[in-house]
Every structure is written in C-alpha cells, then in structure tokens.
Amino acid sequence: MSNYASDFMSEVRAKNPAQPEFHQAVLEVVNSVSLVLERHPEFRKAKIMERIVEPERVIMFRVSWMDDAGETQVNRGYRIQMNSAIGPYKGGLRFHSTVNLGILKFLAFEQVFKNSLTTLPMGGGKGGCDFDPKGKSDNEVMRLCQSFMNELFRHIGSDTDVPAGDIGVGGREIGFLYGQYRKLRNEVTGVLTGKGLDWGGSLIRPEATGYGAVYFASEMLVTRKQSMKDKICLVSGSGNVAQYTVEKINQLGGKVVTLSDSSGYIYDPAGIDDNKLAFIIDLKNTRRGRIKEYADKFKTVTYTPFASGSDHNPLWNHKADCAFPSATQNEISAKDARNLVKNGVYVVAEGANMPTTAEGVEIFLNAKILFAPGKAANAGGVATSGLEMCQNSMRLSWPREEVDNRLRQIMKSIHKTCVEAAEEYGTPGNYVNGANIGGFLKVARAMMAQGLV
Numbered sequence: 001m002s003n004y005a006s007d008f009m010s011e012v013r014a015k016n017p018a019q020p021e022f023h024q025a026v027l028e029v030v031n032s033v034s035l036v037l038e039r040h041p042e043f044r045k046a047k048i049m050e051r052i053v054e055p056e057r058v059i060m061f062r063v064s065w066m067d068d069a070g071e072t073q074v075n076r077g078y079r080i081q082m083n084s085a086i087g088p089y090k091g092g093l094r095f096h097s098t099v100n101l102g103i104l105k106f107l108a109f110e111q112v113f114k115n116s117l118t119t120l121p122m123g124g125g126k127g128g129c130d131f132d133p134k135g136k137s138d139n140e141v142m143r144l145c146q147s148f149m150n151e152l153f154r155h156i157g158s159d160t161d162v163p164a165g166d167i168g169v170g171g172r173e174i175g176f177l178y179g180q181y182r183k184l185r186n187e188v189t190g191v192l193t194g195k196g197l198d199w200g201g202s203l204i205r206p207e208a209t210g211y212g213a214v215y216f217a218s219e220m221l222v223t224r225k226q227s228m229k230d231k232i233c234l235v236s237g238s239g240n241v242a243q244y245t246v247e248k249i250n251q252l253g254g255k256v257v258t259l260s261d262s263s264g265y266i267y268d269p270a271g272i273d274d275n276k277l278a279f280i281i282d283l284k285n286t287r288r289g290r291i292k293e294y295a296d297k298f299k300t301v302t303y304t305p306f307a308s309g310s311d312h313n314p315l316w317n318h319k320a321d322c323a324f325p326s327a328t329q330n331e332i333s334a335k336d337a338r339n340l341v342k343n344g345v346y347v348v349a350e351g352a353n354m355p356t357t358a359e360g361v362e363i364f365l366n367a368k369i370l371f372a373p374g375k376a377a378n379a380g381g382v383a384t385s386g387l388e389m390c391q392n393s394m395r396l397s398w399p400r401e402e403v404d405n406r407l408r409q410i411m412k413s414i415h416k417t418c419v420e421a422a423e424e425y426g427t428p429g430n431y432v433n434g435a436n437i438g439g440f441l442k443v444a445r446a447m448m449a450q451g452l453v
C-alpha cells in the first residue's frame with residue numbers, strides 16, 4: 001500500500017468508526033486509484049478521493065408499522081445519497097436484519113463507480129431498512145413499505161434519486177413502495193425501477209443482473225478463446241441474481257451444480273436444468289421456502305446446512321470451472337478462495353456486491369485467474385434500471401430483444417473499459433484495478449469540472 005493510501009485509510013477509519021465493510025470497499029478503491037493520482041496530481045490537489053468517500057447526504061428515519069397481531073414494530077430506514085456528479089442518485093434498497101449505516105455506505109460507495117462504468121448518466125446511492133421480510137405476511141410487508149415511503153418520498157424523484165431493489169426487495173416490495181409514492185405525490189413518474197411490466201417496468205430488468213454477470217464472464221473467457229459451453233459452475237444464493245445467472249448459464253450450454261440460502265446449500269452433480277430452476281423460482285419467489293426443499297424434491301442432491309462461525313463455506317469446495325457468488329458480502333473467505341483455485345476454478349464473476357474478502361481477492365489476483373469484481377460484473381442490473389428510466393421518460397416500452405441487446409453491449413463496453421484501464425495503468429489482466437480506475441475517472445473529471453460543491 002502506498003503512503004498516500006495508508007494515511008488516507010487512517011483518516012477514513014477514524015472518521016467512520018465501526019464500519020468495517022465501508023473501510024474494506026474504500027481500501028480496495030484507494031489502492032487502485034493511487035496509480036491514477038500519481039499521474040494526475042490535480043485530482044489529489046482537489047481532494048477528489050477525500051470528497052468521494054463523504055456521502056453528499058445521509059438520511060436516517062423511523063419506520064413504525066403494525067404487525068398482524070396488532071403489535072407496534074419499529075425499524076430504522078436509510079438512504080445514502082453518495083454522489084450525483086454524473087446523474088441522479090441511483091441504487092437499490094435492501095431489507096435485511098443486518099442492514100446498518102456501514103453496510104449501506106459500502107454499497108452506496110461501490111455504486112458510484114459501478115454506475116459510472118455503465119456508460120449511462122447515473123450517480124450513486126443506496127438505502128434500506130433493518131427489516132427481515134422472512135416469515136412476514138404480504139400485509140405486513142405492505143405496511144412496512146408504506147411507512148418506509150412515508151418518509152423517503154420527500155427525498156427522491158425521477159430527476160433526483162431513483163431507488164431500485166436489492167436483497168429482500170423484489171417485485172412485491174417495489175409495487176408497495178411505488179403505490180405509496182404515487183399516492184403521496186399524485187404523480188406517475190419513473191421514481192423507482194424494477195417496476196411491474198404493466199406499470200412502467202422494463203422487460204429484462206428482473207433478469208439483468210444475473211444475465212449481465214454471465215455476459216461479463218463470457219467476455220473474460222473470450223480473452224482465452226473460450227466460451228461458457230460445458231463449463232461447470234458454482235452459484236451461491238437463490239434469489240434474483242442467482243436465479244437468472246443459472247438461466248443464462250443454461251442457455252449458453254454450461255452446467256450449474258450449486259445454489260444456497262442463508263441456512264445451507266445444495267449440490268446437484270446432474271446440474272440445475274430449466275425444470276429444476278422453475279421449481280426454485282416458485283419455491284423462492286412464490287412459496288418463499290428454504291433451499292433444503294430442493295434436496296427433498298430431487299434425489300441424488302445433497303443438502304449441507306451452514307455451520308455458524310465457520311471460516312469457510314463448503315459450497316466453494318467443489319471441482320468446477322467458474323464461480324458466481326450471488327448471495328451477499330464476504331461470502332468467500334481466504335480459505336474459500338484457496339479452495340476454489342485448488343479445485344480448478346479460473347473464472348470468478350461477482351454477482352453479489354463485494355462477496356469476496358480482501359484476502360480472497362488477493363489470492364485470486366495472485367493466481368492470475370479471470371476475476372471480475374462486483375462493480376463490473378453485476379452492473380447489468382443498474383444498467384437495465386437506467387434503460388427503464390429512459391423508457392419511462394419517453395413513455396415507451398422497448399421489446400425484449402432490444403433491451404437484452406443493449407444490456408449485452410453495455411457489459412461488453414464495461415469489459416473493454418476494465419481491460420483498457422488496467423493496461424493503461426500498468427496492471428494488465430487486473431479487472432479490480434480496471435473497474436476502479438475506469439469508474440473513478442469519469443466521476444473525478446465531472447467533479448473537477450463542476451467546482452467545489
């Protein structure tokens with residue numbers, strides 16, 4: 001680490017105590033961006049990095065609602081408006097019991113660079129609530145969403161801040177949030193993305209993050225004159241990103257042998273084909289059940305519950321070619337990274353945000369495998385949200401092929417930006433540096449041009 005990066009991190013840690021995920025995300029970026037600052041002293045003089053780690057605005061608010069038993073419940077809501085130099089704040093809402101300020105700041109920070117990479121004019125933001133939708137009725141989820149929007153509505157707008165989904169916020173929640181916004185504002189605008197097709201949503205948006213991650217992996221494979229065909233793949237999670245990652249891998253002729261939820265994982269050596277995937281989609285999106293039921297339904301499948309407090313995740317200890325971590329942050333420890341490399345995995349495309357620990361990333365980079373960080377590999381979701389915003393502004397809906405083609409082109413373009421930036425700054429093949437530098441440069445130039453605001 002350079003002296004600059006080390007001093008910078010001391011300051012970030014002191015100013016943002018007890019936010020380890022935020023420190024982790026900033027450290028990775030400042031290590032990459034140090035290479036740029038050496039060549040561009042003007043960015044350093046203008047304190048672009050010092051400004052970029054400070055959110056433009058943080059909103060924290062009470063979310064009180066009544067459960068089905070008539071008991072009052074109190075949660076905490078957040079929106080981090082991180083950076084709007086290149087466009088309106090854009091980024092998802094997460095509903096999960098682990099949500100706190102540090103986690104949302106890490107996500108909002110990553111989002112700034114990711115959105116910059118998409119080629120679309122979107123700033124970075126993130127929000128959420130420490131609410132766990134598991135086991136809650138539809139009515140309880142609706143009341144929570146309405147209470148959440150009763151405060152959030154004054155801070156967002158189609159030209160200001162456009163939230164979307166993330167963990168725990170899918171089509172059902174976006175519907176309830178959007179309905180309440182429309183009632184409070186008395187206006188129909190593209191203020192949220194991930195909407196239903198009948199009320200302003202875009203085709204391919206639900207699929208986009210998973211499809212995009214597989215398109216990105218395919219681009220990386222092209223650099224080694226290979227394709228996804230016949231590749232054995234490990235996928236974690238079983239939510240939105242994981243489901244459409246499996247669908248696209250199947251379409252391209254690969255085979256997925258694992259999926260998980262927070263309780264455990266399944267290993268299916270025969271592969272999760274489209275029929276089995278349909279079972280998962282119904283299990284997770286409609287019946288809201290646990291992944292263990294997959295092993296009860298299909299024979300020859302093994303289910304392994306996760307041991308609490310373990311330093312590794314056994315899902316990552318199977319022979320495979322590719323890995324698509326698609327559940328949550330820090331789900332690949334150093335030991336997992338070593339297991340993956342040892343078992344022959346040479347493509348890792350992060351569908352989730354920061355699923356690999358800093359030590360794990362180091363192991364992948366040293367092993368010179370094709371490693372795509374989340375801010376590049378999972379940018380297809382927000383890119384297609386950007387396409388949903390375009391369609392809303394024009395009051396038009398593009399056909400499926402058009403959105404999918406645009407998504408594919410955007411993923412190609414992000415891949416090119418990463419490759420070129422990594423090469424230009426002397427670290428060819430390092431997609432971490434490529435994504436951080438490519439994403440940073442556009443935002444830094446915009447901040448310089450717009451003065452000290």
Ligand code: NDP
Pocket residue numbers: 165166167168169170209237238239240241242260261262263326327328329351352353378379381382
């Ligand atoms: P979903 O809520 O649809 O699915 C999340 C999945 O991850 C579930 O299977 C969940 O299991 C599992 N999971 C969540 N928390 C944990 C945990 N602490 N340990 C183990 N498993 C866990 O979310 P998404 O698929 O939308 O998001 C997955 C990841 O992708 C997140 O990192 C998100 O930030 C990122 N992402 C999502 C985008 C999108 O468009 N949706 C865009 C870009 C990134 P369980 O049901 O047990 O909680």
